Amino acid sequence: xxxxxxxxxxxxxxxxxxxxxxxxxxxxxxxxxxxxxxxxxxxxxxxxxxxxxxxxxxxxxxxxxxxxxxxxxxxxxxxxxxxxxxxxxxxxxxxxxxxxxxxxxxxxxxxxxxxxxxxxxxxxxxxxxxxxxxxxxxxxxxxxxxxxxxxxxxxxxxxxxxxxxxxxxxxxxxxxxxxxxxxxxxxxxxxxxxxxxxxxxxxxxxxxxxxxxxxxxxxxxxxxxxxxxxxxxxxxxxxxxxxxxxxxxxxxxxxxxxxxxxxxxxxxxxxxxxxxxxxxxxxxxxxxxxxxxxxxxxxxxxxxxxxxxxxxxxxxxxxxxxxxxxx
Amino acid sequence: xxxxxxxxxxxxxxxxxxxxxxxxxxxxxxxxxxxxxxxxxxxxxxxxxxxxxxxxxxxxxxxxxxxxxxxxxxxxxxxxxxxxxxxxxxxxxxxxxxxxxxxxxxxxxxxxxxxxxxxxxxxxxxxxxxxxxxxxxxxxxxxxxxxxxxxxxxxxxxxxxxxxxxxxxxxxxxxxxxxxxxxxxxxxxxxxxxxxxxxxxxxxxxxxxxxxxxxxxxxxxxxxxxxxxxxxxxxxxxxxxxxxxxxxxxxxxxxxxxxxxxxxxxxxxxxxxxxxxxxxxxxxxxxxxxxxxxxxxxxxxxxxxxxxxxx
Numbered sequence: 001x002x003x004x005x006x007x008x009x010x011x012x013x014x015x016x017x018x019x020x021x022x023x024x025x026x027x028x029x030x031x032x033x034x035x036x037x038x039x040x041x042x043x044x045x046x047x048x049x050x051x052x053x054x055x056x057x058x059x060x061x062x063x064x065x066x067x068x069x070x071x072x073x074x075x076x077x078x079x080x081x082x083x084x085x086x087x088x089x090x091x092x093x094x095x096x097x098x099x100x101x102x103x104x105x106x107x108x109x110x111x112x113x114x115x116x117x118x119x120x121x122x123x124x125x126x127x128x129x130x131x132x133x134x135x136x137x138x139x140x141x142x143x144x145x146x147x148x149x150x151x152x153x154x155x156x157x158x159x160x161x162x163x164x165x166x167x168x169x170x171x172x173x174x175x176x177x178x179x180x181x182x183x184x185x186x187x188x189x190x191x192x193x194x195x196x197x198x199x200x201x202x203x204x205x206x207x208x209x210x211x212x213x214x215x216x217x218x219x220x221x222x223x224x225x226x227x228x229x230x231x232x233x234x235x236x237x238x239x240x241x242x243x244x245x246x247x248x249x250x251x252x253x254x255x256x257x258x259x260x261x262x263x264x265x266x267x268x269x270x271x272x273x274x275x276x277x278x279x280x281x282x283x284x285x286x287x288x289x290x291x292x293x294x295x296x297x298x299x300x301x302x303x304x305x306x307x308x309x310x311x312x313x314x315x316x317x318x319x320x321x322x323x324x325x326x327x
Numbered sequence: 328x329x330x331x332x333x334x335x336x337x338x339x340x341x342x343x344x345x346x347x348x349x350x351x352x353x354x355x356x357x358x359x360x361x362x363x364x365x366x367x368x369x370x371x372x373x374x375x376x377x378x379x380x381x382x383x384x385x386x387x388x389x390x391x392x393x394x395x396x397x398x399x400x401x402x403x404x405x406x407x408x409x410x411x412x413x414x415x416x417x418x419x420x421x422x423x424x425x426x427x428x429x430x431x432x433x434x435x436x437x438x439x440x441x442x443x444x445x446x447x448x449x450x451x452x453x454x455x456x457x458x459x460x461x462x463x464x465x466x467x468x469x470x471x472x473x474x475x476x477x478x479x480x481x482x483x484x485x486x487x488x489x490x491x492x493x494x495x496x497x498x499x500x501x502x503x504x505x506x507x508x509x510x511x512x513x514x515x516x517x518x519x520x521x522x523x524x525x526x527x528x529x530x531x532x533x534x535x536x537x538x539x540x541x542x543x544x545x546x547x548x549x550x551x552x553x554x555x556x557x558x559x560x561x562x563x564x565x566x567x568x569x570x571x572x573x574x575x576x577x578x579x580x581x582x583x584x585x586x587x588x589x590x591x592x593x594x595x596x597x598x599x600x601x602x603x604x605x606x607x608x609x610x611x612x613x614x615x616x617x618x619x620x621x622x623x624x625x626x627x628x629x630x631x632x633x634x635x636x637x638x
Contacts, residue, residue: 058536061451082542089539102530107552107627117538152628168538
């Protein structure tokens with residue numbers, strides 16, 4: 001029996017412009033199981049970061065939670081006040097960000113920044129918190145952890161800083177880790193190390209990871225299941241193997257086709273024509289229709305998510321199960 | 328660190344030397360002190376020559392400068408043309424009042440501007456921010472003589488709560504400090520607000536929020552601490568300019584400060600007092616800048632005092 005640690009139900013997040021609601025994330029639902037890594041993929045502006053920020057209750061000013069709920073065990077985030085959020089952040093759900101170079105506060109030591117997290121959630125003495133901080137630095141593979149504890153962020157490299165961020169995030173043993181493009185800003189070799197570390201720690205600590213990325217290579221490496229988002233909606237949800245082997249949605253196909261292939265000597269990389277429509281200018285039917293190579297009459301109407309052999313696809317082509325169109 | 332301080336002290340000597348040149352020659356462009364001093368009646372040529380000789384003004388200019396410089400090395404600013412007393416005594420007599428007023432003005436501005444600036448930034452776009460910005464604008468636009476006179480009218484003349492002039496005790500400090508502080512706090516509040524807004528957009532603020540600590544811990548510990556650098560720089564510079572530039576406020580409150588001393592001395596062409604006063608203020612100014620620069624390394628660990636020079 002798989003245990004669900006997070007359930008997102010019809011979550012709608014957007015801008016409330018004098019009563020005119022413009023959804024950035026438009027009624028998405030998904031679950032996260034214990035110990036799994038769920039990837040959320042999509043172009044810039046598809047709503048994946050807004051989704052992750054709503055899981056933390058950290059939506060930027062001007063962006064509101066419009067509808068739906070998020071639930072972890074018996075907690076319903078919809079009903080949360082400030083105090084409730086504070087208890088969840090860091091303790092149950094922790095987050096690491098894209099830019100390790102700027103996600104640590106430059107004026108405090110590494111040790112202080114880890115200890116702050118521990119002291120705000122647990123009743124321990126400063127010395128105990130410091131010991132735990134040291135333990136965390138060792139856990140994430142920081143060389144000479146005793147010294148690093150008293151060093152400042154500027155004294156560390158990008159990869160080391162991301163390790164410190166992971167140490168901070170995991171210091172209160174959260175059930176869920178949200179990683180928003182954790183390796184995008186790093187060198188390729190460092191990327192691999194950080195991904196390896198996250199995998200190892202996931203097994204060790206039995207946590208679930210929500211991995212936000214636009215890098216399908218990272219998805220293949222890390223995830224069990226994947227959600228593909230387009231224009232604030234989920235267009236495909238599948239096991240990672242199925243996503244690559246039996247790609248369904250035309251958008252996902254376009255994404256995969258635009259990956260460069262070393263064996264293929266093409267002069268130009270293929271791309272999806274057009275751009276993601278702006279939230280206030282969404283097409284009324286299928287949101288991908290204006291860019292879709294398989295667009296037809298039916299697409300004037302918004303498709304639901306169809307269940308197709310264990311995957312979910314938001315496309316009329318799959319109305320009767322498998323696609324009838326040969327592409 | 329020590330090496331840095333020594334280097335900076337050496338700079339100070341150069342700065343003081345440059346200022347001595349500037350002030351020595353520019354004050355001599357204002358006119359002849361003897362004609363001011365002997366303005367009553369028709370002085371005879373002998374009397375003029377006599378006075379010039381007494382004051383040492385008969386010697387060639389470069390010799391006069393050399394004598395001035397020689398005194399300077401031993402902190403001897405010479406004697407006042409007017410009173411005949413040593414300039415250093417005149418300055419020391421007023422230094423306490425000037426320092427007290429500068430410190431008072433800075434304190435008032437800090438106490439008002441920092442909370443206003445922080446609240447304005449945190450509540451950006453709300454009516455709190457609106458009032459904060461109106462306050463800043465008033466602080467910047469009110470002429471300080473007007474504010475000073477209003478305060479005197481209300482608190483000294485009508486309510487009779489506080490003295491309007493002189494420097495006999497701490498209660499004398501209140502009105503002039505508020506006058507100076509209000510004006511300064513307008514600019515300071517704007518500076519704090521804009522630095523806070525810049526810092527609050529940084530990624531590490533999101534990190535701090537994601538830890539589940541309180542909003543105020545995020546604002547004060549994480550945001551304000553980082554917004555402190557421009558704030559301290561500004562306060563340091565203002566402190567320097569208050570030492571010499573509070574002349575108007577000193578006039579309104581009959582404050583016995585160095586600013587007034589220098590203005591009076593300029594009017595009377597009392598060269599040694601002007602020179603001494605300016606040199607004294609510039610030494611303090613350089614010293615305050617040094618303290619501000621040293622404080623940077625305490626505020627921000629990325630800045631090492633030995634590193635690139637902050638002038």
